[in-house]
Amino acid sequence: MHLQTYFIEFSYLLASILFILGLKGLSHPETAKRGMHLAEFGMMMAIIGTLLHFEIVSYTWIIIGLLVGSTLGLAMGVWVPMTAMPQRTALSHAFGAFAAALVGIAEYYSYTHGFKLDELGNVVELGRINMGAMGFEVMLGSLTTTGSLIAFGKLQGIVPGQPLVYRGQNIFNMTLLATTIGLFIYLIFVPTAVIPFYIMLTLAFVFGVLLVLPIGSADMPVVMSLLNSYAGLASAATGFVLKNNVLIIAGTLDGFSGFILSILMCRAMNRSITNVLFGAFGSAATVAGAEGQQGEMREVSLDDIAVQLAYASKVVFVPGYGLATAQAQHAVRELASVLEQRGVTVKYGIHPVAGRMPGHMNVLLAEANVPYSQLYELEQINPEFPTTDVAVVIGANDVVNPDARDNPNSPIAGMPILEVDHAKSVVVLKRGQGKGFSGLENPLFFKPVTGMLYGDAKDTLTKLVGAVQHA
Ligand code: NAP
Numbered sequence: 001m002h003l004q005t006y007f008i009e010f011s012y013l014l015a016s017i018l019f020i021l022g023l024k025g026l027s028h029p030e031t032a033k034r035g036m037h038l039a040e041f042g043m044m045m046a047i048i049g050t051l052l053h054f055e056i057v058s059y060t061w062i063i064i065g066l067l068v069g070s071t072l073g074l075a076m077g078v079w080v081p082m083t084a085m086p087q088r089t090a091l092s093h094a095f096g097a098f099a100a101a102l103v104g105i106a107e108y109y110s111y112t113h114g115f116k117l118d119e120l121g122n123v124v125e126l127g128r129i130n131m132g133a134m135g136f137e138v139m140l141g142s143l144t145t146t147g148s149l150i151a152f153g154k155l156q157g158i159v160p161g162q163p164l165v166y167r168g169q170n171i172f173n174m175t176l177l178a179t180t181i182g183l184f185i186y187l188i189f190v191p192t193a194v195i196p197f198y199i200m201l202t203l204a205f206v207f208g209v210l211l212v213l214p215i216g217s218a219d220m221p222v223v224m225s226l227l228n229s230y231a232g233l234a235s236a237a238t239g240f241v242l243k244n245n246v247l248i249i250a251g252t253l254d255g256f257s258g259f260i261l262s263i264l265m266c267r268a269m270n271r272s273i274t275n276v277l278f279g280a281f282g283s284a285a286t287v288a289g290a291e292g293q294q295g296e297m298r299e300v301s302l303d304d305i306a307v308q309l310a311y312a313s314k315v316v317f318v319p320g321y322g323l324a325t326a327q328a329q330h331a332v333r334e335l336a337s338v339l340e341q342r343g344v345t346v347k348y349g350i351h352p353v354a355g356r357m358p359g360h361m362n363v364l365l366a367e368a369n370v371p372y373s374q375l376y377e378l379e380q381i382n383p384e385f386p387t388t389d390v391a392v393v394i395g396a397n398d399v400v401n402p403d404a405r406d407n408p409n410s411p412i413a414g415m416p417i418l419e420v421d422h423a424k425s426v427v428v429l430k431r432g433q434g435k436g437f438s439g440l441e442n443p444l445f446f447k448p449v450t451g452m453l454y455g456d457a458k459d460t461l462t463k464l465v466g467a468v469q470h471a
Contacts, residue, residue, distance in 0.1 A: 004052055011049030012246035018042030019250050023257060029362050030372050046246045082367060083324060086357045087155035090224050093231050094148035100234040101141030104134050105201070107241050112192055130241060131191035135184045137237035138197075139204045143180075144230045146208030151224050154217040161217030169214055170278055176207050215277065218437040221357040222265045222276045229258030261358060268352035270404070270415035297433075300451030302460070305390075305427050306467030309335075312389035314345045316381060318418050319361050320354045321437065322395010322430055322457050329368040331461035332394060336370070338468050348374055349381035349391075349418045351399035356437075382419050391423035393444075395457045397436030402444055412438050426450040429460045 019042045025035020056062070080088045110116045111126035118124050153159030183200035187193060215223055232254025239247030266273055309315055317332055336346045348370065354361045365375065376384070385391060393400055396418075403410040404417045420426050426449050436442065444450055453460055 008049045008052050011045045015042040015046035015246050016249040019253055087152050090148050090152035093228055094145050097141045097144035097231040100238050101138050103238050104138035108134055112194055126191040128188050132188050133237045133240040135187050137234045138201055139184055140230045140234035142201055142204035143208035144227045146205045147212045147227050150209055150212040151220045155220050163216045164213045173210050180204050218356055219276050222262050225258045225261040229255045232258055295446040297445050297452045300453055302463055302467055305453055306464055306471045308390050310468045310471035312344050314388050316347045316349050316388045316391045318349045318396050318420055319394045320396020320399055324355050326457035328458035328461050329364040331458050333368040333370050335461050335465050338465055347376050350375050351378055351418050354399045378416055385419050385422040388423040391420040391426045393420055393428040395430055397442055398438045400444055401442045421447055427453055429453050429457050431456055
Protein backbone atom coordinates (compact mmCIF):
# COMPACT_ATOMS: atom_id res chain seq x y z
CA MET A 1 0.00 0.00 0.00
CA HIS A 2 1.16 3.54 -0.76
CA LEU A 3 2.29 5.69 2.22
CA GLN A 4 -0.44 8.22 1.43
CA THR A 5 -3.09 5.48 1.66
CA TYR A 6 -1.70 4.45 5.04
CA PHE A 7 -1.96 8.01 6.26
CA ILE A 8 -5.54 8.35 4.98
CA GLU A 9 -6.61 5.14 6.74
CA PHE A 10 -4.79 6.21 9.92
CA SER A 11 -6.47 9.64 9.94
CA TYR A 12 -9.87 7.92 9.45
CA LEU A 13 -9.20 5.51 12.29
CA LEU A 14 -8.12 8.35 14.58
CA ALA A 15 -11.18 10.40 13.56
CA SER A 16 -13.50 7.46 14.34
CA ILE A 17 -11.93 6.96 17.79
CA LEU A 18 -12.22 10.69 18.50
CA PHE A 19 -15.91 10.68 17.46
CA ILE A 20 -16.63 7.84 19.89
CA LEU A 21 -14.75 9.59 22.72
CA GLY A 22 -16.52 12.84 21.82
CA LEU A 23 -19.94 11.17 22.10
CA LYS A 24 -18.97 9.67 25.43
CA GLY A 25 -17.91 13.12 26.66
CA LEU A 26 -21.26 14.58 25.65
CA SER A 27 -23.06 12.25 28.05
CA HIS A 28 -22.27 14.51 31.04
CA PRO A 29 -22.36 18.32 31.34
CA GLU A 30 -18.95 18.37 33.00
CA THR A 31 -17.22 16.54 30.13
CA ALA A 32 -19.42 17.87 27.31
CA LYS A 33 -17.06 20.68 26.25
CA ARG A 34 -14.09 18.33 26.07
CA GLY A 35 -16.21 15.84 24.12
CA MET A 36 -17.12 18.56 21.65
CA HIS A 37 -13.45 19.52 21.16
CA LEU A 38 -12.46 15.86 20.63
CA ALA A 39 -15.20 15.48 18.01
CA GLU A 40 -14.07 18.73 16.30
CA PHE A 41 -10.50 17.45 16.18
CA GLY A 42 -11.79 14.15 14.80
CA MET A 43 -13.66 16.01 12.05
CA MET A 44 -10.48 17.91 11.19
CA MET A 45 -8.55 14.63 10.87
CA ALA A 46 -11.29 13.19 8.65
CA ILE A 47 -11.18 16.28 6.39
CA ILE A 48 -7.36 16.19 6.14
CA GLY A 49 -7.48 12.47 5.26
CA THR A 50 -10.14 13.09 2.60
CA LEU A 51 -8.14 15.94 1.04
CA LEU A 52 -5.26 13.52 0.39
CA HIS A 53 -7.31 11.17 -1.80
CA PHE A 54 -5.81 10.17 -5.16
CA GLU A 55 -9.10 10.72 -6.97
CA ILE A 56 -8.96 14.48 -6.45
CA VAL A 57 -8.00 16.07 -9.78
CA SER A 58 -8.37 19.73 -8.80
CA TYR A 59 -8.66 21.53 -5.48
CA THR A 60 -10.36 24.66 -6.84
CA TRP A 61 -13.96 23.74 -6.05
CA ILE A 62 -12.95 22.05 -2.80
CA ILE A 63 -11.24 25.23 -1.59
CA ILE A 64 -14.24 27.35 -2.62
CA GLY A 65 -16.52 24.94 -0.72
CA LEU A 66 -14.27 24.99 2.33
CA LEU A 67 -14.20 28.79 2.37
CA VAL A 68 -17.96 29.17 1.93
CA GLY A 69 -18.73 26.45 4.51
CA SER A 70 -16.24 27.75 7.08
CA THR A 71 -17.50 31.33 6.71
CA LEU A 72 -21.12 30.24 7.14
CA GLY A 73 -20.21 28.00 10.09
CA LEU A 74 -18.23 30.75 11.79
CA ALA A 75 -21.03 33.28 11.27
CA MET A 76 -23.60 30.85 12.68
CA GLY A 77 -21.36 30.07 15.66
CA VAL A 78 -20.77 33.74 16.46
CA TRP A 79 -24.14 35.35 15.76
CA VAL A 80 -26.79 32.73 16.44
CA PRO A 81 -27.93 33.20 20.06
CA MET A 82 -28.14 30.28 22.50
CA THR A 83 -31.95 30.46 22.45
CA ALA A 84 -31.96 29.84 18.68
CA MET A 85 -29.89 26.65 19.00
CA PRO A 86 -32.77 24.30 18.04
CA GLN A 87 -33.37 26.04 14.69
CA ARG A 88 -29.61 26.30 14.07
CA THR A 89 -29.32 22.55 14.57
CA ALA A 90 -32.25 21.95 12.22
CA LEU A 91 -30.47 24.00 9.55
CA SER A 92 -27.21 22.06 10.02
CA HIS A 93 -29.12 18.79 9.60
CA ALA A 94 -30.65 20.11 6.39
CA PHE A 95 -27.18 21.00 5.02
CA GLY A 96 -25.68 17.64 6.03
CA ALA A 97 -28.53 15.66 4.55
CA PHE A 98 -28.51 17.72 1.34
CA ALA A 99 -24.77 17.03 0.98
CA ALA A 100 -25.45 13.28 1.32
CA ALA A 101 -28.28 13.47 -1.23
CA LEU A 102 -26.10 15.45 -3.69
CA VAL A 103 -23.24 12.94 -3.41
CA GLY A 104 -25.73 10.17 -4.16
CA ILE A 105 -27.15 12.02 -7.17
CA ALA A 106 -23.65 12.81 -8.50
CA GLU A 107 -22.58 9.18 -8.13
CA TYR A 108 -25.74 7.96 -9.86
CA TYR A 109 -25.15 10.43 -12.70
CA SER A 110 -21.52 9.27 -13.05
CA TYR A 111 -22.54 5.62 -13.19
CA THR A 112 -25.42 6.09 -15.62
CA HIS A 113 -23.40 8.36 -17.96
CA GLY A 114 -20.34 6.11 -18.16
CA PHE A 115 -18.09 8.43 -16.13
CA LYS A 116 -17.32 5.86 -13.48
CA LEU A 117 -13.99 4.23 -14.37
CA ASP A 118 -11.85 1.63 -12.60
CA GLU A 119 -8.03 1.89 -12.17
CA LEU A 120 -7.53 0.54 -15.70
CA GLY A 121 -9.86 3.13 -17.23
CA ASN A 122 -12.74 0.72 -17.92
CA VAL A 123 -16.32 1.91 -17.44
CA VAL A 124 -17.86 0.48 -14.23
CA GLU A 125 -21.48 -0.68 -14.38
CA LEU A 126 -23.89 0.22 -11.58
CA GLY A 127 -24.52 -2.99 -9.63
CA ARG A 128 -27.46 -3.79 -7.35
CA ILE A 129 -25.54 -3.43 -4.09
CA ASN A 130 -24.22 0.00 -5.00
CA MET A 131 -27.67 1.02 -6.23
CA GLY A 132 -29.17 -0.16 -2.93
CA ALA A 133 -26.75 1.94 -0.86
CA MET A 134 -27.10 4.92 -3.21
CA GLY A 135 -30.89 4.77 -3.34
CA PHE A 136 -31.05 4.58 0.45
CA GLU A 137 -28.73 7.56 0.72
CA VAL A 138 -30.64 9.68 -1.78
CA MET A 139 -34.05 8.77 -0.33
CA LEU A 140 -33.14 9.45 3.32
CA GLY A 141 -30.94 12.43 2.45
CA SER A 142 -33.71 14.14 0.46
CA LEU A 143 -36.53 13.62 2.94
CA THR A 144 -34.24 14.74 5.79
CA THR A 145 -33.31 17.89 3.87
CA THR A 146 -36.87 19.15 3.41
CA GLY A 147 -38.04 17.76 6.79
CA SER A 148 -35.25 19.67 8.57
CA LEU A 149 -36.00 22.84 6.61
CA ILE A 150 -39.66 22.69 7.69
CA ALA A 151 -38.49 22.01 11.30
CA PHE A 152 -36.28 25.10 11.00
CA GLY A 153 -39.21 27.13 9.64
CA LYS A 154 -41.50 26.03 12.49
CA LEU A 155 -38.94 26.82 15.18
CA GLN A 156 -38.11 30.17 13.61
CA GLY A 157 -41.80 31.05 13.24
CA ILE A 158 -41.64 31.22 9.42
CA VAL A 159 -43.97 28.19 9.09
CA PRO A 160 -47.02 27.97 11.43
CA GLY A 161 -45.94 26.14 14.60
CA GLN A 162 -49.22 24.33 15.27
CA PRO A 163 -49.80 20.90 13.71
CA LEU A 164 -51.21 21.27 10.17
CA VAL A 165 -53.67 18.42 9.87
CA TYR A 166 -56.36 17.34 7.39
CA ARG A 167 -58.58 14.31 6.96
CA GLY A 168 -56.83 11.24 5.52
CA GLN A 169 -53.40 12.79 6.07
CA ASN A 170 -51.72 9.72 7.55
CA ILE A 171 -53.05 7.48 4.76
CA PHE A 172 -51.88 9.95 2.10
CA ASN A 173 -48.41 10.21 3.69
CA MET A 174 -48.11 6.45 4.04
CA THR A 175 -49.08 5.96 0.37
CA LEU A 176 -46.46 8.49 -0.66
CA LEU A 177 -43.82 6.75 1.44
CA ALA A 178 -44.81 3.32 0.10
CA THR A 179 -44.54 4.62 -3.49
CA THR A 180 -41.09 6.08 -2.79
CA ILE A 181 -39.88 2.81 -1.23
CA GLY A 182 -41.48 0.86 -4.12
CA LEU A 183 -39.45 2.90 -6.65
CA PHE A 184 -36.32 2.36 -4.56
CA ILE A 185 -36.84 -1.41 -4.65
CA TYR A 186 -37.52 -1.28 -8.43
CA LEU A 187 -34.25 0.62 -8.91
CA ILE A 188 -32.29 -2.08 -7.10
CA PHE A 189 -33.44 -4.51 -9.81
CA VAL A 190 -33.21 -2.02 -12.68
CA PRO A 191 -30.45 0.43 -11.60
CA THR A 192 -30.31 2.24 -14.93
CA ALA A 193 -33.96 3.31 -14.84
CA VAL A 194 -33.17 7.03 -14.75
CA ILE A 195 -36.74 8.40 -14.70
CA PRO A 196 -37.88 6.31 -11.69
CA PHE A 197 -34.73 7.50 -9.90
CA TYR A 198 -35.63 11.16 -10.31
CA ILE A 199 -39.29 10.49 -9.44
CA MET A 200 -38.12 8.75 -6.24
CA LEU A 201 -35.91 11.74 -5.47
CA THR A 202 -38.80 14.21 -5.94
CA LEU A 203 -41.22 12.12 -3.87
CA ALA A 204 -38.68 11.87 -1.03
CA PHE A 205 -38.30 15.68 -1.00
CA VAL A 206 -42.10 16.09 -0.88
CA PHE A 207 -42.46 13.41 1.81
CA GLY A 208 -40.00 15.27 4.09
CA VAL A 209 -42.28 18.34 3.99
CA LEU A 210 -45.49 16.37 4.56
CA LEU A 211 -43.94 14.33 7.39
CA VAL A 212 -43.08 17.38 9.50
CA LEU A 213 -46.02 19.73 8.74
CA PRO A 214 -48.50 17.80 10.99
CA ILE A 215 -46.11 17.92 13.96
CA GLY A 216 -46.33 20.82 16.45
CA SER A 217 -43.25 23.05 16.84
CA ALA A 218 -42.66 21.98 20.45
CA ASP A 219 -42.15 18.39 19.28
CA MET A 220 -39.49 19.53 16.81
CA PRO A 221 -36.54 18.45 19.04
CA VAL A 222 -37.75 14.83 18.91
CA VAL A 223 -38.37 15.12 15.18
CA MET A 224 -34.95 16.65 14.68
CA SER A 225 -33.09 13.95 16.54
CA LEU A 226 -35.02 11.43 14.47
CA LEU A 227 -34.12 13.28 11.25
CA ASN A 228 -30.57 13.45 12.56
CA SER A 229 -30.59 9.71 12.79
CA TYR A 230 -31.85 9.48 9.17
CA ALA A 231 -29.10 11.88 8.06
CA GLY A 232 -26.58 9.67 9.88
CA LEU A 233 -27.84 6.55 8.15
CA ALA A 234 -27.77 8.39 4.80
CA SER A 235 -24.10 9.27 5.49
CA ALA A 236 -23.32 5.66 6.37
CA ALA A 237 -24.88 4.62 3.05
CA THR A 238 -22.71 7.29 1.35
CA GLY A 239 -19.72 5.65 3.03
CA PHE A 240 -20.62 2.33 1.38
CA VAL A 241 -21.02 4.00 -2.01
CA LEU A 242 -17.70 5.85 -1.74
CA LYS A 243 -15.99 2.96 0.11
CA ASN A 244 -15.11 5.42 2.85
CA ASN A 245 -14.71 3.88 6.32
CA VAL A 246 -14.95 7.05 8.39
CA LEU A 247 -18.28 7.95 6.77
CA ILE A 248 -19.63 4.49 7.55
CA ILE A 249 -18.53 4.71 11.20
CA ALA A 250 -19.50 8.37 11.79
CA GLY A 251 -22.82 7.89 9.97
CA THR A 252 -23.70 4.84 12.02
CA LEU A 253 -22.76 6.60 15.28
CA ASP A 254 -24.86 9.58 14.25
CA GLY A 255 -27.75 7.38 13.13
CA PHE A 256 -27.98 5.36 16.31
CA SER A 257 -27.23 8.13 18.80
CA GLY A 258 -29.97 10.23 17.17
CA PHE A 259 -32.38 7.33 17.40
CA ILE A 260 -31.52 6.60 21.05
CA LEU A 261 -31.94 10.30 21.91
CA SER A 262 -35.41 10.34 20.28
CA ILE A 263 -36.41 7.29 22.32
CA LEU A 264 -35.08 8.82 25.56
CA MET A 265 -37.00 12.04 24.94
CA CYS A 266 -40.20 10.16 24.17
CA ARG A 267 -39.76 8.08 27.31
CA ALA A 268 -39.31 11.22 29.43
CA MET A 269 -42.62 12.49 28.01
CA ASN A 270 -44.22 9.04 28.30
CA ARG A 271 -45.14 9.17 24.61
CA SER A 272 -44.37 6.82 21.76
CA ILE A 273 -42.47 7.87 18.64
CA THR A 274 -45.63 7.13 16.63
CA ASN A 275 -47.59 9.50 18.87
CA VAL A 276 -45.02 12.25 18.29
CA LEU A 277 -44.95 11.68 14.52
CA PHE A 278 -48.63 11.07 13.87
CA GLY A 279 -50.46 12.22 17.03
CA ALA A 280 -50.56 15.98 16.19
CA PHE A 281 -49.91 16.61 19.91
CA GLY A 282 -50.83 20.13 21.02
CA SER A 283 -53.57 20.47 18.38
CA ALA A 284 -57.11 21.30 19.51
CA ALA A 285 -58.22 17.66 19.27
CA THR A 286 -55.64 16.30 21.74
CA VAL A 287 -56.38 18.94 24.37
CA ALA A 288 -60.15 18.56 24.14
CA GLY A 289 -61.47 16.71 27.15
CA ALA A 290 -58.82 18.10 29.49
CA GLU A 291 -60.28 19.39 32.74
CA GLY A 292 -61.04 23.05 33.28
CA GLN A 293 -60.24 25.28 36.25
CA GLN A 294 -60.14 23.51 39.61
CA GLY A 295 -60.69 26.24 42.24
CA GLU A 296 -58.85 29.45 42.95
CA MET A 297 -55.17 30.18 42.48
CA ARG A 298 -53.59 31.87 45.51
CA GLU A 299 -51.55 34.91 44.60
CA VAL A 300 -48.66 35.74 46.93
CA SER A 301 -46.63 38.91 47.36
CA LEU A 302 -43.00 39.25 46.42
CA ASP A 303 -42.03 40.38 49.94
CA ASP A 304 -43.67 37.34 51.55
CA ILE A 305 -41.75 35.01 49.26
CA ALA A 306 -38.51 36.90 49.87
CA VAL A 307 -38.93 36.35 53.64
CA GLN A 308 -39.75 32.66 53.14
CA LEU A 309 -36.67 32.19 50.97
CA ALA A 310 -34.38 34.17 53.25
CA TYR A 311 -35.29 32.08 56.30
CA ALA A 312 -35.43 28.68 54.56
CA SER A 313 -32.78 26.05 55.10
CA LYS A 314 -33.27 24.31 51.74
CA VAL A 315 -34.57 25.81 48.48
CA VAL A 316 -34.95 23.89 45.20
CA PHE A 317 -35.28 25.80 41.93
CA VAL A 318 -37.22 24.01 39.20
CA PRO A 319 -36.67 25.75 35.87
CA GLY A 320 -38.78 25.20 32.75
CA TYR A 321 -39.44 26.69 29.35
CA GLY A 322 -40.29 30.09 30.91
CA LEU A 323 -36.70 30.39 32.18
CA ALA A 324 -35.54 30.16 28.57
CA THR A 325 -38.07 32.65 27.16
CA ALA A 326 -37.38 35.12 29.98
CA GLN A 327 -33.60 34.50 29.75
CA ALA A 328 -33.66 34.38 33.54
CA GLN A 329 -30.66 32.09 34.03
CA HIS A 330 -28.36 34.85 35.32
CA ALA A 331 -31.06 36.23 37.63
CA VAL A 332 -31.67 32.81 39.23
CA ARG A 333 -27.94 32.31 39.70
CA GLU A 334 -27.78 35.71 41.43
CA LEU A 335 -30.69 34.85 43.73
CA ALA A 336 -29.03 31.51 44.54
CA SER A 337 -25.79 33.30 45.48
CA VAL A 338 -27.62 35.70 47.79
CA LEU A 339 -29.41 32.79 49.46
CA GLU A 340 -26.19 30.81 49.83
CA GLN A 341 -24.56 33.79 51.48
CA ARG A 342 -27.35 33.57 54.05
CA GLY A 343 -26.58 29.86 54.63
CA VAL A 344 -29.48 28.45 52.59
CA THR A 345 -28.79 25.17 50.74
CA VAL A 346 -29.69 25.66 47.07
CA LYS A 347 -30.31 22.91 44.51
CA TYR A 348 -31.78 22.78 41.02
CA GLY A 349 -34.19 20.04 39.90
CA ILE A 350 -33.77 19.32 36.19
CA HIS A 351 -36.44 17.44 34.25
CA PRO A 352 -35.08 15.70 31.11
CA VAL A 353 -37.65 17.41 28.84
CA ALA A 354 -37.94 20.78 30.58
CA GLY A 355 -37.78 23.51 27.96
CA ARG A 356 -37.88 22.72 24.29
CA MET A 357 -34.73 20.76 23.51
CA PRO A 358 -32.66 18.08 25.22
CA GLY A 359 -30.38 19.60 27.83
CA HIS A 360 -32.09 23.02 27.43
CA MET A 361 -31.92 23.85 31.14
CA ASN A 362 -28.37 22.52 31.53
CA VAL A 363 -27.16 24.72 28.66
CA LEU A 364 -28.81 27.86 30.08
CA LEU A 365 -27.65 27.28 33.64
CA ALA A 366 -24.11 26.45 32.48
CA GLU A 367 -24.11 29.79 30.61
CA ALA A 368 -24.80 31.49 33.96
CA ASN A 369 -22.02 29.45 35.64
CA VAL A 370 -24.33 27.50 37.93
CA PRO A 371 -22.10 24.73 39.37
CA TYR A 372 -22.90 21.26 37.98
CA SER A 373 -22.83 19.88 41.50
CA GLN A 374 -26.05 21.81 42.23
CA LEU A 375 -27.96 20.26 39.29
CA TYR A 376 -30.02 17.22 40.26
CA GLU A 377 -31.82 14.88 37.93
CA LEU A 378 -35.44 13.90 38.47
CA GLU A 379 -34.73 10.62 40.30
CA GLN A 380 -32.19 12.33 42.57
CA ILE A 381 -34.24 15.37 43.56
CA ASN A 382 -37.71 13.85 43.98
CA PRO A 383 -36.90 12.15 47.32
CA GLU A 384 -35.61 15.53 48.56
CA PHE A 385 -38.83 17.52 48.11
CA PRO A 386 -40.44 16.48 51.44
CA THR A 387 -37.45 18.09 53.24
CA THR A 388 -37.43 21.17 50.98
CA ASP A 389 -38.72 24.39 52.56
CA VAL A 390 -39.47 26.21 49.32
CA ALA A 391 -39.64 24.76 45.79
CA VAL A 392 -39.43 27.66 43.33
CA VAL A 393 -40.96 26.74 39.96
CA ILE A 394 -39.56 29.11 37.33
CA GLY A 395 -41.66 29.11 34.15
CA ALA A 396 -42.22 25.35 34.32
CA ASN A 397 -45.66 23.82 33.92
CA ASP A 398 -46.03 20.33 32.39
CA VAL A 399 -42.92 18.95 34.10
CA VAL A 400 -44.48 19.69 37.51
CA ASN A 401 -48.06 18.74 36.65
CA PRO A 402 -49.24 16.26 39.34
CA ASP A 403 -52.02 15.04 37.00
CA ALA A 404 -49.34 13.04 35.16
CA ARG A 405 -48.93 11.05 38.38
CA ASP A 406 -52.44 11.17 39.88
CA ASN A 407 -54.90 11.22 36.98
CA PRO A 408 -54.81 8.12 34.76
CA ASN A 409 -57.13 9.87 32.26
CA SER A 410 -54.80 12.79 31.71
CA PRO A 411 -53.21 12.96 28.23
CA ILE A 412 -49.82 13.15 29.99
CA ALA A 413 -50.59 10.32 32.47
CA GLY A 414 -47.44 8.36 33.27
CA MET A 415 -45.00 11.12 32.32
CA PRO A 416 -42.42 11.30 35.12
CA ILE A 417 -42.66 14.67 36.92
CA LEU A 418 -40.72 16.70 39.46
CA GLU A 419 -42.86 16.24 42.57
CA VAL A 420 -42.65 19.81 43.85
CA ASP A 421 -46.07 19.47 45.51
CA HIS A 422 -44.35 17.33 48.16
CA ALA A 423 -42.29 20.34 49.31
CA LYS A 424 -43.34 22.29 52.42
CA SER A 425 -44.12 25.31 50.26
CA VAL A 426 -44.24 25.92 46.50
CA VAL A 427 -44.00 29.21 44.68
CA VAL A 428 -44.66 29.38 40.94
CA LEU A 429 -43.18 32.22 38.90
CA LYS A 430 -45.09 32.73 35.65
CA ARG A 431 -46.63 35.62 33.77
CA GLY A 432 -50.29 34.67 34.10
CA GLN A 433 -52.66 31.78 33.50
CA GLY A 434 -50.81 30.54 30.40
CA LYS A 435 -50.79 26.80 29.74
CA GLY A 436 -47.69 24.71 29.10
CA PHE A 437 -46.73 22.88 25.92
CA SER A 438 -49.37 20.17 26.43
CA GLY A 439 -52.12 22.80 26.70
CA LEU A 440 -53.41 21.19 29.91
CA GLU A 441 -54.57 22.76 33.17
CA ASN A 442 -52.15 22.19 36.04
CA PRO A 443 -53.76 21.26 39.41
CA LEU A 444 -50.50 22.19 41.17
CA PHE A 445 -51.44 25.86 40.78
CA PHE A 446 -54.68 25.30 42.77
CA LYS A 447 -53.14 23.36 45.68
CA PRO A 448 -53.11 25.03 49.12
CA VAL A 449 -49.33 24.54 49.32
CA THR A 450 -48.79 26.65 46.17
CA GLY A 451 -48.48 30.42 45.86
CA MET A 452 -48.47 32.17 42.49
CA LEU A 453 -46.06 35.05 41.89
CA TYR A 454 -47.02 36.61 38.55
CA GLY A 455 -44.67 38.40 36.20
CA ASP A 456 -41.85 37.75 33.77
CA ALA A 457 -39.46 35.27 35.44
CA LYS A 458 -36.39 37.47 34.96
CA ASP A 459 -38.08 40.57 36.44
CA THR A 460 -39.48 38.63 39.39
CA LEU A 461 -36.16 36.93 40.17
CA THR A 462 -34.27 40.22 39.92
CA LYS A 463 -36.74 41.87 42.32
CA LEU A 464 -36.45 38.88 44.66
CA VAL A 465 -32.65 39.32 44.83
CA GLY A 466 -33.12 42.84 46.23
CA ALA A 467 -35.98 41.83 48.53
CA VAL A 468 -34.04 38.86 50.01
CA GLN A 469 -31.05 41.12 50.67
CA HIS A 470 -33.28 43.40 52.75
CA ALA A 471 -35.26 40.61 54.46
P1 NAP B 1 -44.20 24.29 29.67
O1 NAP B 1 -45.05 23.19 30.16
O2 NAP B 1 -44.20 24.57 28.21
O3 NAP B 1 -44.62 25.60 30.49
C1 NAP B 1 -43.93 26.78 30.38
C2 NAP B 1 -44.61 27.82 31.25
O4 NAP B 1 -43.73 28.93 31.30
C3 NAP B 1 -45.93 28.31 30.71
O5 NAP B 1 -47.01 27.81 31.46
C4 NAP B 1 -45.82 29.86 30.76
O6 NAP B 1 -46.90 30.38 31.54
C5 NAP B 1 -44.50 30.10 31.47
N1 NAP B 1 -43.73 31.19 30.88
C6 NAP B 1 -43.52 31.46 29.57
N2 NAP B 1 -42.78 32.55 29.43
C7 NAP B 1 -42.50 32.99 30.66
C8 NAP B 1 -41.77 34.11 31.16
N3 NAP B 1 -41.17 35.00 30.35
N4 NAP B 1 -41.67 34.26 32.51
C9 NAP B 1 -42.29 33.38 33.34
N5 NAP B 1 -43.00 32.33 32.93
C10 NAP B 1 -43.10 32.13 31.59
O7 NAP B 1 -42.68 24.08 30.08
P2 NAP B 1 -41.97 22.88 30.85
O8 NAP B 1 -42.60 22.65 32.17
O9 NAP B 1 -40.51 23.18 30.76
O10 NAP B 1 -42.31 21.60 29.98
C11 NAP B 1 -41.71 21.36 28.72
C12 NAP B 1 -42.75 20.78 27.80
O11 NAP B 1 -42.21 20.74 26.47
C13 NAP B 1 -43.13 19.36 28.19
O12 NAP B 1 -44.49 19.13 27.93
C14 NAP B 1 -42.27 18.53 27.24
O13 NAP B 1 -42.81 17.26 27.00
C15 NAP B 1 -42.28 19.39 26.01
N6 NAP B 1 -41.16 19.08 25.10
C16 NAP B 1 -39.88 19.21 25.53
C17 NAP B 1 -38.84 18.85 24.71
C18 NAP B 1 -37.40 18.91 25.16
O14 NAP B 1 -36.57 18.34 24.49
N7 NAP B 1 -37.10 19.59 26.25
C19 NAP B 1 -39.09 18.41 23.42
C20 NAP B 1 -40.41 18.33 23.00
C21 NAP B 1 -41.43 18.68 23.86
P3 NAP B 1 -47.35 31.91 31.33
O15 NAP B 1 -47.70 32.04 29.89
O16 NAP B 1 -48.52 32.07 32.25
O17 NAP B 1 -46.19 32.75 31.71
